[in-house]
Amino acid sequence: MIQTTGLTRHFTVKGQRARAPRAARFSKNIVEAVRGLDLRVDEGELVALLGPNGAGKSTTLRMLTTLIPPTSGTAVVAGHDVVAEQREVRRVIGYIGQGNGAALSQRGRDELVSQGRAYGMSVRDSKARAAELIASLDLAAVADRPTSSLSGGQKRRLDIAMGLIHAPRLLFLDEPSTGLDPQNRANLQEHILKLRAEHGTTIVLTTHYLDEADAMAERVIVIDHGAVIADDTPARLKADHAGDRITLGFGSASDAARAAARLGGLDGAVVSTGGVEVEVRAQGGPRLVPGILRGLDAAGIAVESTAVSRPTLDDVFLNLTGRSLREGVVSLSNEEVAA
Numbered sequence: 001m002i003q004t005t006g007l008t009r010h011f012t013v014k015g016q017r018a019r020a021p022r023a024a025r026f027s028k029n030i031v032e033a034v035r036g037l038d039l040r041v042d043e044g045e046l047v048a049l050l051g052p053n054g055a056g057k058s059t060t061l062r063m064l065t066t067l068i069p070p071t072s073g074t075a076v077v078a079g080h081d082v083v084a085e086q087r088e089v090r091r092v093i094g095y096i097g098q099g100n101g102a103a104l105s106q107r108g109r110d111e112l113v114s115q116g117r118a119y120g121m122s123v124r125d126s127k128a129r130a131a132e133l134i135a136s137l138d139l140a141a142v143a144d145r146p147t148s149s150l151s152g153g154q155k156r157r158l159d160i161a162m163g164l165i166h167a168p169r170l171l172f173l174d175e176p177s178t179g180l181d182p183q184n185r186a187n188l189q190e191h192i193l194k195l196r197a198e199h200g201t202t203i204v205l206t207t208h209y210l211d212e213a214d215a216m217a218e219r220v221i222v223i224d225h226g227a228v229i230a231d232d233t234p235a236r237l238k239a240d241h242a243g244d245r246i247t248l249g250f251g252s253a254s255d256a257a258r259a260a261a262r263l264g265g266l267d268g269a270v271v272s273t274g275g276v277e278v279e280v281r282a283q284g285g286p287r288l289v290p291g292i293l294r295g296l297d298a299a300g301i302a303v304e305s306t307a308v309s310r311p312t313l314d315d316v317f318l319n320l321t322g323r324s325l326r327e328g329v330v331s332l333s334n335e336e337v338a339a
């Protein structure tokens, strides 16, 4: 359904050099937003592009939806080239960008019908499709109110209905749940999964919510600094790139330091200390704990508490990049990109 080869997008931004002579004060910086992306998404897949702010997720989506052309490389979407066959691509895709515009004084139902007409559907078909989407996205109670009076979650569901009016085979969602409270977020995720189950739509979404990617996507593509750094099912990413986390608590920092020194020899484990706690990262955490406790007991080091947690996608990102996605939020500065 999607195939990209070496997909690249640069932006030129003007930078100001205060100390330079007047004529040379404005320099041009190249931001390499997306660098040589080779991507394949098959029909019916639900794929999440996950990455920190500035990683290149939206730029990728904007190229795949023909909103901006690539600087180099190619992308074929539903059998059509995104540069040479823009109109054909647009006909078969739905795109819901960040903060789409359902904020007018029109009624939601009318907006949906207008959108259907804009896609060349008849009034009758547009009305029938609008009614179907209103029912399946749980908008019946609000569809006849001005859209400006809807809540954030209702507006976002209306955005999604707008993107689906022409029954696209492929739907792009750019951060569908950003700005929603946890309840509305869960509700929206449920609706997206239901639509997909009902219509078999291929869905590509971007998110920086780790739990969203984990819960919804059967495939997660981790993007950092404009390039793919991992691509697999959430379960395999966690198994391959992050171990379980065993946290041991001690009565004193010196006990913790002695324990860390002993545990350092554990095969394949990464050990770190923080005050009176020691954290061990290793595969098969629950099975390792009894042996760890026996070993420390034999060395006369008393363990006061033990906790084992399964890895998250954040652990995967941390392992791959040395940075946390939770902190997040790494914005790519022009200087960083240029370096």
Ligand SMILES: Nc1ncnc2c1ncn2[C@@H]1O[C@H](COP(=O)(O)OP(=O)(O)OP(=O)(O)O)[C@@H](O)[C@H]1O
Pocket: 011, 012, 013, 031, 032, 033, 051, 052, 053, 054, 055, 056, 057, 058, 059, 060, 208, 332, 333
């Ligand atoms: N129109 C533009 N002009 C200049 N730079 C841009 C433009 N659009 C994006 N960029 C830069 O390209 C890089 C990638 O941006 P992009 O919006 O694709 O990231 P993202 O992963 O979608 O981030 P977020 O999660 O914050 O939406 C960033 O450094 C951004 O500042």
